[in-house]
Amino acid sequence: MGGGPVTDVSNADRTPAEARALFRDGLVTPTAGWSAGWTQANLLALPRDLAYDFLLFTQRNPKPCPVLDVLDAGQVSGPILDGDIRTDIPAYRVYVDGELTDETTDVTSWWRDDLVAFLIGCSFTFEAALLEQGVPVRHVEQGVNVPMYRTTRRCRDAGAITGPLVVSMRPMPATQVADAVRVTSRYPAVHGAPVHVGDPADLGIADLARPDYGDPVEVRPGEVPVFWACGVTPQAAVVESRPSLAIAHAPGHMLVTDARDSSYLV
Amino acid sequence: MGGGPVTDVSNADRTPAEARALFRDGLVTPTAGWSAGWTQANLLALPRDLAYDFLLFTQRNPKPCPVLDVLDAGQVSGPILDGDIRTDIPAYRVYVDGELTDETTDVTSWWRDDLVAFLIGCSFTFEAALLEQGVPVRHVEQGVNVPMYRTTRRCRDAGAITGPLVVSMRPMPATQVADAVRVTSRYPAVHGAPVHVGDPADLGIADLARPDYGDPVEVRPGEVPVFWACGVTPQAAVVESRPSLAIAHAPGHMLVTDARDSSYLV
Structure with a gap:
């Protein structure tokens, strides 16, 4: 994952759809400062048979794991993502049995229809x-x-x-x-x-x-x-808990969503 | 469920444990005004095979369904309930296949080891x-x-x-x-x-x-x-969704928990 974040002011002005299109086309960069005012999210996708345990984990640990949305098994887009969760993040990490096995810009070949994707808030x-x-x-x-x-x-x-x-x-x-x-x-x-x-x-x-x-x-x-x-x-939990498959964003390389930061302000 | 809430000032001063002991012993009353400063909760208990769907329902509908805690299948107490979820609420409603089937002060005879109990915030x-x-x-x-x-x-x-x-x-x-x-x-x-x-x-x-x-x-x-x-x-969802069994509090007759209201203040 080369270099620091792209800090060109134009990245802050890009819409989420524009940012995701660039990442889908292969741009790899930390996303801090991108698409100002739009919410960025952590990803953790797990097999359906672990989805209850993980959703309960997020409920019990809301500070590190504030869930913004969940994409049902078989879905790759949703209300806050008019795109494709398998391609629209700049970089992914793939864990098999808790071991970091692949770092890639496209997880289409790893994806399975039983994966449930959790989108988690980001600082x-x-x-x-x-x-x-x-x-x-x-x-x-x-x-x-x-x-x-x-x-x-x-x-x-x-x-x-x-x-x-x-x-x-x-x-x-x-x-x-x-x-x-x-x-x-x-x-x-x-x-x-x-x-x-x-x-x-x-x-x-x-x-x-x-x-x-x-x-x-x-x-x-x-x-x-x-x-x-x-x-x-959640990625640290994956390493300890060893699910058969887990797909996450690469740290700092987030999903840029279609939700506005202001919608999460109390 | 007879009469209005007991408004005797002493009810506001009762500890959660004292209030629950009275309810466990058979007192039936709406709980508004009881145990001032302590959090009251809605109950919905469902079979384990519906727990993921319901937990996701709460995540997707956080305003009506803010989850305070979840008791795992087989548990009847937890971090915010040093008591017994089957007896400590003044009145319960039992739904079978979405039909209101029983209204009672003790659901021990209805309880099953595969029930997961969701404790949900109350206004x-x-x-x-x-x-x-x-x-x-x-x-x-x-x-x-x-x-x-x-x-x-x-x-x-x-x-x-x-x-x-x-x-x-x-x-x-x-x-x-x-x-x-x-x-x-x-x-x-x-x-x-x-x-x-x-x-x-x-x-x-x-x-x-x-x-x-x-x-x-x-x-x-x-x-x-x-x-x-x-x-x-959640009870209206039970009526529509028709799970084989659901156990809830009677409206207005809440669980008095061991959590403080102030812990939920932003």
């Missing part, structure tokens, strides 16, 4: 609101993917699905933490308020400079790391 | 907040059950589950509608903001004086009827 939705409040979003400033970390906190199990909480991190001056909490708490459908403010060691994160997914970002002197529940949590 | 949670804002809650003033109506609006289907939206109604002066919207929108986990303000005919409600569930309340000259999505919606 990119609230980043525009943070920037409007003057809260820094370092990975956008640096033009890289957001840093994400597996933690030692466990999600609440559901049937066969178990796994750790994954978080994303944004560093900021201590004076702006309250603003960041206030702004993001108004978006419960896209991870909501932070799950942790401060010492990474409390989450079992040994080194902020070595994220488990995405890229490291600069933490300046006096800045506080602020952690939000992350939509990569 | 009683935000009524205290409305009263604090000076917004009238007429059915509490009148000491009756809240009026509820089946509407001509359809819920979004999920597999075998289909049904109409059911709403509860609270009349108020036009000057207080905005306050009511503002206050309740902060409680998305318990139905959130109203779904309709004004003309009942738009919802297919012919006569406010003849609710489908609960009791009629006075609508004074100049008052506006305000409608919220209602947790009886």
